[in-house]
Amino acid sequence: MKFICLGYADPKLFATTPEKEMHAMMDRCFAYDDHLRANGHFTGGHALQPPSAGMLLRCVNGKVVATDGPFTETKEQIGGILILEARDLNHAVELISRHPGVTFGPWEIRPAADLDEMMRLSAARRGSPPAQ
Amino acid sequence: MSEPAPSDLRAHLDTVYRAESGRILATLVRLLGNLEAAEDAMHDAFNAALQAWPATGIPANPRAWLISTARFKAIDAFRRRARFDAAHDHIAAALHAEGPGPAAAADELPDDRLRLIFTCCHPALAPEARTALTLREVCGLTTEEIARAFLVSAPTIAQRIVRAKAKIRDERIPYQVPAGAELPGRLHAVLAVVYLLFNEGYSASSGASLTRVELSTEAIRLGRVLHGLLPEPEATGLLALMVLQESRRAARADAAGDLVRLEDQDRSAWDRTLIAEGVALVEQALATRRFGPYTLQAAIAAVHAGARRAEETDWRQICALYDALLEMQPSPVIALNRAVAVARVAGPAAGLALVDGLLARGELLDYHLAHATRADFCRRLGRVEDAREACRRALALATSERDQRHLEGRLKELG
Numbered sequence: 001m002k003f004i005c006l007g008y009a010d011p012k013l014f015a016t017t018p019e020k021e022m023h024a025m026m027d028r029c030f031a032y033d034d035h036l037r038a039n040g041h042f043t044g045g046h047a048l049q050p051p052s053a054g055m056l057l058r059c060v061n062g063k064v065v066a067t068d069g070p071f072t073e074t075k076e077q078i079g080g081i082l083i084l085e086a087r088d089l090n091h092a093v094e095l096i097s098r099h100p101g102v103t104f105g106p107w108e109i110r111p112a113a114d115l116d117e118m119m120r121l122s123a124a125r126r127g128s129p130p131a132q
Numbered sequence: 133m134s135e136p137a138p139s140d141l142r143a144h145l146d147t148v149y150r151a152e153s154g155r156i157l158a159t160l161v162r163l164l165g166n167l168e169a170a171e172d173a174m175h176d177a178f179n180a181a182l183q184a185w186p187a188t189g190i191p192a193n194p195r196a197w198l199i200s201t202a203r204f205k206a207i208d209a210f211r212r213r214a215r216f217d218a219a220h221d222h223i224a225a226a227l228h229a230e231g232p233g234p235a236a237a238a239d240e241l242p243d244d245r246l247r248l249i250f251t252c253c254h255p256a257l258a259p260e261a262r263t264a265l266t267l268r269e270v271c272g273l274t275t276e277e278i279a280r281a282f283l284v285s286a287p288t289i290a291q292r293i294v295r296a297k298a299k300i301r302d303e304r305i306p307y308q309v310p311a312g313a314e315l316p317g318r319l320h321a322v323l324a325v326v327y328l329l330f331n332e333g334y335s336a337s338s339g340a341s342l343t344r345v346e347l348s349t350e351a352i353r354l355g356r357v358l359h360g361l362l363p364e365p366e367a368t369g370l371l372a373l374m375v376l377q378e379s380r381r382a383a384r385a386d387a388a389g390d391l392v393r394l395e396d397q398d399r400s401a402w403d404r405t406l407i408a409e410g411v412a413l414v415e416q417a418l419a420t421r422r423f424g425p426y427t428l429q430a431a432i433a434a435v436h437a438g439a440r441r442a443e444e445t446d447w448r449q450i451c452a453l454y455d456a457l458l459e460m461q462p463s464p465v466i467a468l469n470r471a472v473a474v475a476r477v478a479g480p481a482a483g484l485a486l487v488d489g490l491l492a493r494g495e496l497l498d499y500h501l502a503h504a505t506r507a508d509f510c511r512r513l514g515r516v517e518d519a520r521e522a523c524r525r526a527l528a529l530a531t532s533e534r535d536q537r538h539l540e541g542r543l544k545e546l547g
Contacts, residue, residue, distance in 0.1 A: 090290050
């Protein structure tokens with residue numbers, strides 16, 4: 001089963017942690033990612049730049065409106081996503097609870113939804129062959 | 133050795149997982165001394181198989197291969213952590229010193245699984261956590277499968293398992309089969325979990341059937357492990373009871389999925405192989421003279437199984453068994469079942485007196501089967517109005533749709 005794991009952190013933490021400590025922490029995180037990768041658990045993911053570098057799109061009265069920096073007022077922000085291959089929810093919990101990144105902030109573990117059937121039906125409605 | 137196609141291999145590995153993960157995990161827990169490390173190593177070994185087997189072919193003894201690979205994976209994991217934490221260094225060294233062994237199969241001890249069952253059913257764990265943990269760790273079901281079977285959400289089950297595991301770790305619950313004076317009480321807790329699983333699957337309505345039937349299958353599988361590894365009469369008695377009840381599964385429901393009473397069942401649909409096995413097990417348990425309530429219930433089921441037609445049932449024998457059972461385990465539900473047997477021998481009036489006695493003592497007032505039984509006795513005594521009244525009360529108390537349909541049918545018969 002695939003799980004999308006969202007790691008949250010307070011951006012201030014990165015700014016205030018001494019460099020040496022930060023390096024040690026990142027080394028631990030990357031070493032654990034390598035371990036996950038070597039055993040087929042890490043199937044994708046990416047770190048995110050701070051929310052101030054991003055934008056938010058929203059539909060207001062039928063018009064798409066773009067604003068900067070989504071949810072910047074919240075203390076903890078999504079710092080990265082990890083696509084995890086695990087046998088079940090408990091296995092995912094175990095793998096992520098050992099990730100050194102949990103010391104930065106909370107992680108959200110969400111099972112991936114299977115939309116294959118929905119896409120197939122939609123393709124039939126649109127009269128186009130299903131995407132591969 | 134053969135070189136399998138990737139899709140075949142995944143299916144094959146799933147089969148290996150369902151059949152062997154309990155044994156592999158149990159052995160790894162003993163070798164690594166820790167449930168989490170064992171699980172981690174086992175999952176890594178299954179992933180390694182997925183990568184290695186397409187090239188090397190499926191090994192002659194997949195279980196031994198998986199145990200040996202998991203052990204190396206665990207050493208790797210301990211080493212990786214040792215780079216950051218010196219405490220893990222000596223664990224990796226100690227594990228490595230033991231070596232991979234000539235064949236990992238030799239590392240397995242027959243009672244590894246038994247230890248794991250006793251750990252998962254430890255009385256320090258919450259009762260609902262015991263069943264979830266046993267299904268996951270011993271039977272190899274996923275959290276999501278367990279959640280579907282018990283009709284609760286996956287995060288709820290996941291929480292129970294996380295808490296139970298933390299408790300095993302923090303309270304250092306030992307990974308062993310209790311001995312001596314401790315065994316009977318602890319065995320009772322294990323058998324209770326297995327029987328609960330069986331009933332969860334057996335009494336379920338046919339609507340949500342598939343995963344539920346699987347629970348009964350898993351319970352019987354566990355029962356066989358217990359019986360095979362532990363020479364205790366009640367372990368044998370419980371397996372006998374489950375096997376005998378299972379033998380009637382096909383006859384228990386009609387085409388519409390409605391409940392069929394024992395006396396109305398098509399006995400040719402009973403599974404004779406299971407009956408023969410169950411009867412032999414009952415005899416084995418009874419011969420020890422140290423049997424308990426599970427064996428007596430199995431003996432009652434065996435008497436029913438021995439009657440080719442409902443009219444040939446040896447009700448006197450069943451009454452005697454219920455007398456012994458009630459003495460051993462005084463419970464109102466057993467007293468109610470005994471009343472049904474007494475009615476067969478001494479007539480419905482004798483049965484009704486027993487049921488009314490129970491109800492007058494305030495027992496089973498909210499139990500639909502008590503009122504359904506009362507309705508049946510009243511009907512046979514020609515007290516139609518009393519029968520209708522009792523049937524209506526039973527209907528109001530029944531919770532499963534199938535029971536409700538059954539009672540509605542009987543109410544209609546009463547006119």
